[in-house]
Amino acid sequence: MSIIQQHTSASLSDAWRTINIDALDPDSSQNFDTTTLHPPLPEVSDADVRGLNGQVRQLLRGGDAEGALRGCLENPVYSGGEGVKDAHMQTVVEVLQSIKASEMTPMLQRIHGSEGGSELIDVLMKYLYKGMSGGAANGAGGPRTSARNLTPQPTGGFSQVGGRPGATNENTGAGMSVLLSWHEKVVDVAGMGSIARCMTDWRKV
Amino acid sequence: MAAPEVHHLFHHPIADHSFSADRKTLAVAKDSALELYGRVGSAFKLKDELKGHDKTITSVDIAANSGRIVTCSQDRNALVWEPSPTGYKPTLVLLRIARAATFVRWSPSETKFAVGSGDRVIAVCYFEEENDWWVSKHLKKPIRSTITTVNWHPNSVLLAAGSTDAHARVFSSFIKGVDARPEPSVWGERLPFNTVCGEFLNNSAGWVHSVAFSPSGNALAFAAHDSSITVVYPTGPEQPPQAVISVNTQLLPFMSMIWNGETEIIAAGYDCEAFRFQGDSSGWQLSGTLEAKGRPGLGDAREESALNMFRQMDLKGKVKDDTQLKTVHQNTISTVRIYEGNGESVSKFSNRRTSESALSSLVSDDQTISIHSGDSEHVPRIHAAVHTIHGICLEATKTYLCTHEANRRLRASSGSGSQHHDAPRTPSDSQPPFTYSYSYNASQSQTPSSQQSHPSDHNKSHRSDRSRDKDTTIPPATNSLLHNVSSICGMIWTGSQRDRLDVLNVERLAVDSMARLLAWAETVALGDYDEWAFAGEVLEAGHHLCAWLGVPDAVQAMETLEADLAGWGRQHDAI
Numbered sequence: 161m162s163i164i165q166q167h168t169s170a171s172l173s174d175a176w177r178t179i180n181i182d183a184l185d186p187d188s189s190q191n192f193d194t195t196t197l198h199p200p201l202p203e204v205s206d207a208d209v210r211g212l213n214g215q216v217r218q219l220l221r222g223g224d225a226e227g228a229l230r231g232c233l234e235n236p237v238y239s240g241g242e243g244v245k246d247a248h249m250q251t252v253v254e255v256l257q258s259i260k261a262s263e264m265t266p267m268l269q270r271i272h273g274s275e276g277g278s279e280l281i282d283v284l285m286k287y288l289y290k291g292m293s294g295g296a297a298n299g300a301g302g303p304r305t306s307a308r309n310l311t312p313q314p315t316g317g318f319s320q321v322g323g324r325p326g327a328t329n330e331n332t333g334a335g336m337s338v339l340l341s342w343h344e345k346v347v348d349v350a351g352m353g354s355i356a357r358c359m360t361d362w363r364k365v
Numbered sequence: 366m367a368a369p370e371v372h373h374l375f376h377h378p379i380a381d382h383s384f385s386a387d388r389k390t391l392a393v394a395k396d397s398a399l400e401l402y403g404r405v406g407s408a409f410k411l412k413d414e415l416k417g418h419d420k421t422i423t424s425v426d427i428a429a430n431s432g433r434i435v436t437c438s439q440d441r442n443a444l445v446w447e448p449s450p451t452g453y454k455p456t457l458v459l460l461r462i463a464r465a466a467t468f469v470r471w472s473p474s475e476t477k478f479a480v481g482s483g484d485r486v487i488a489v490c491y492f493e494e495e496n497d498w499w500v501s502k503h504l505k506k507p508i509r510s511t512i513t514t515v516n517w518h519p520n521s522v523l524l525a526a527g528s529t530d531a532h533a534r535v536f537s538s539f540i541k542g543v544d545a546r547p548e549p550s551v552w553g554e555r556l557p558f559n560t561v562c563g564e565f566l567n568n569s570a571g572w573v574h575s576v577a578f579s580p581s582g583n584a585l586a587f588a589a590h591d592s593s594i595t596v597v598y599p600t601g602p603e604q605p606p607q608a609v610i611s612v613n614t615q616l617l618p619f620m621s622m623i624w625n626g627e628t629e630i631i632a633a634g635y636d637c638e639a640f641r642f643q644g645d646s647s648g649w650q651l652s653g654t655l656e657a658k659g660r661p662g663l664g665d666a667r668e669e670s671a672l673n674m675f676r677q678m679d680l681k682g683k684v685k686d687d688t689q690l691k692t693v694h695q696n697t698i699s700t701v702r703i704y705e706g707n708g709e710s711v712s713k714f715s716n717r718r719t720s721e722s723a724l725s726s727l728v729s730d731d732q733t734i735s736i737h738s739g740d741s742e743h744v745p746r747i748h749a750a751v752h753t754i755h756g757i758c759l760e761a762t763k764t765y766l767c768t769h770e771a772n773r774r775l776r777a778s779s780g781s782g783s784q785h786h787d788a789p790r791t792p793s794d795s796q797p798p799f800t801y802s803y804s805y806n807a808s809q810s811q812t813p814s815s816q817q818s819h820p821s822d823h824n825k826s827h828r829s830d831r832s833r834d835k836d837t838t839i840p841p842a843t844n845s846l847l848h849n850v851s852s853i854c855g856m857i858w859t860g861s862q863r864d865r866l867d868v869l870n871v872e873r874l875a876v877d878s879m880a881r882l883l884a885w886a887e888t889v890a891l892g893d894y895d896e897w898a899f900a901g902e903v904l905e906a907g908h909h910l911c912a913w914l915g916v917p918d919a920v921q922a923m924e925t926l927e928a929d930l931a932g933w934g935r936q937h938d939a940i
């Protein structure tokens with residue numbers, strides 16, 4: 161008893177689904193550069209990242225781990241080449257690895273409680289996920305791309321027992337466990353909202 | 366916050382719901398049919414099923430005054446259901462969209478409605494008298510993606526829309542001949558159709574799930590998929606807004622929200638419960654959840670036998686059954702609506718939740734609607750009432766103690782032989798306690814004959830006890846209700862000890878009344894409730910306490926307060 165009977169035959173068959181009407185529509189998102197929807201982000205150059213890396217290392221050497229962490233989270237690389245992004249990722253991982261497990265939670269709580277702190281924690285979450293995706297999870301010493309080279313294993317990269325040759329394997333595992341324990345602490349402090357924002361945010365690190 | 370009313374309607378996700386203005390009819394979108402439920406007593410019973418759409422209905426709205434229902438569906442159509450004596454008559458609306466319609470709301474004037482769609486347009490529909498037909502005009506620019514939600518400004522011209530392109534926008538939907546020219550506002554002065562009055566984006570730019578104008582229409586809030594809400598306070602046309610405040614929460618994203626006055630927002634979503642935000646143009650913050658207590662029985666872990674514990678470990682690999690959430694809703698809340706309000710403040714709201722079908726077989730109550738009654742002026746008022754009750758009771762106990770003290774002194778000086786009356790009253794003794802010289806003699810004549818006929822030797826022995834400890838038995842009145850009541854209990858007990866050989870059951874009666882007095886006093890003194898049901902108990906306890914003490918001023922004050930609160934309390938308990 162539908163008053164829109166004329167549509168029924170068409171909508172019952174699936175044929176119309178095979179037509180990509182977006183391709184035909186000049187206004188559709190397919191024919192539209194969606195990045196123009198957001199305000200542009202400043203381009204970060206290789207030199208900037210190296211400069212920042214130097215400053216962060218200096219803070220670390222001075223024993224100011226929190227300052228170092230804040231330093232690299234306040235200047236995330238959203239826009240720049242893959243190399244630049246990976247270099248900054250490397251800096252973040254270095255800082256994370258140098259912080260003791262017992263200091264993680266108090267430090268995160270201090271950062272989260274400060275002005276604009278929730279934004280910094282969100283940035284940290286993005287780096288954790290980037291790290292865990294296999295981009296640069298390996299330790300500070302190893303070559304940057306080794307983890308990526310290791311992943312196409314039959315185990316899909318999840319198993320850490322066997323199947324992988326050499327000492328770099330252990331290195332990856334250690335790096336991963338650092339990220340995982342940080343992830344746990346960050347979720348404790350910043351909640352699920354932090355993960356939701358990490359997945360939602362268009363500013364990728 | 367009273368406990369929510371929970372109605373379980375069926376085992377299926379609810380996309381949207383709407384109450385009629387009298388709250389007797391509830392329209393619920395269930396698949397491709399619209400179900401109408403009528404309130405029967407305290408429950409909602411299925412009354413009617415409106416079928417007309419071919420695909421899932423995505424949204425429904427009942428116009429408050431005309432009672433017309435508008436629905437929109439994934440079949441790209443909207444239907445207006447006109448109430449008539451023989452049932453609802455559907456009218457098709459020409460939307461001219463190529464994708465699903467996602468959201469529909471009547472304008473406050475009820476002459477228009479707006480339909481959001483996946484076709485990157487909002488169809489603003491109005492009735493054209495000449496053709497006897499609903500027609501639509503499209504708001505198109507600069508929408509880049511699906512419209513997820515719309516919300517009307519109180520002036521029925523401005524329309525806010527949220528979209529998956531992460532923007533919340535404010536448009537003018539002015540239609541000549543339908544709308545009166547709107548008053549100039551912070552959003553603009555001249556507002557031809559499709560004027561973009563505002564376009565907002567928060568930092569992380571998640572999909573916008575919900576937009577809402579504040580009751581005055583001078584602020585706009587939106588909730589996005591980055592678990593945030595953002596409130597925008599515009600300054601004027603073509604100027605940057607005076608404040609854009611984003612609150613990033615630790616929670617999962619919010620799907621729907623409503624304003625409660627200008628300084629409070631209630632939002633709910635993937636966390637399956639509603640949260641409250643408070644603030645103004647200087648800042649906003651999350652102030653807590655609306656579900657103060659967990660549902661009884663769910664929160665507290667039952668004590669288990671060791672055998673049972675190991676059995677659970679063996680069967681399920683864990684001890685606790687954690688398949689149920691502690692919240693009323695067991696799945697995402699998709700819509701929050703104002704249930705009862707006067708434009709300025711919301712006293713009740715309702716929300717709906719969706720559910721995964723996989724879950725439906727496990728969980729017995731699956732689709733619920735909960736109606737929360739709310740609070741902004743409600744809670745302080747209850748607090749004030751409880752406070753007043755406490756004050757009255759405290760004064761009553763003070764009067765009681767002072768009067769007894771005075772009576773005793775009087776008796777001591779007059780040296781009267783009849784000293785029964787300085788004994789604390791037992792429930793059988795109903796005279797007012799403050800009887801000064803004159804009334805004291807009068808009350809003497811009402812003394813029960815049983816007490817008059819005491820053997821004189823008893824009287825003598827007791828008299829000597831009492832004259833010894835007469836200054837110590839009545840402690841001075843203090844500023845603590847519980848202290849005073851415990852002093853009174855002490856007096857009752859002393860009295861009962863004195864009379865135990867003369868009066869049948871006197872000790873039992875004394876213990877009874879002591880227990881009752883203490884229970885009332887505790888209820889009054891410790892009553893710190895924000896729910897009307899409990900405040901009622903405090904009122905009752907206070908009433909009993911004053912009546913027992915028999916202080917006329919206090920009894921009268923309690924009665925006045927009770928009469929004062931009765932009308933108001935009933936009004937809040939009605940639904």
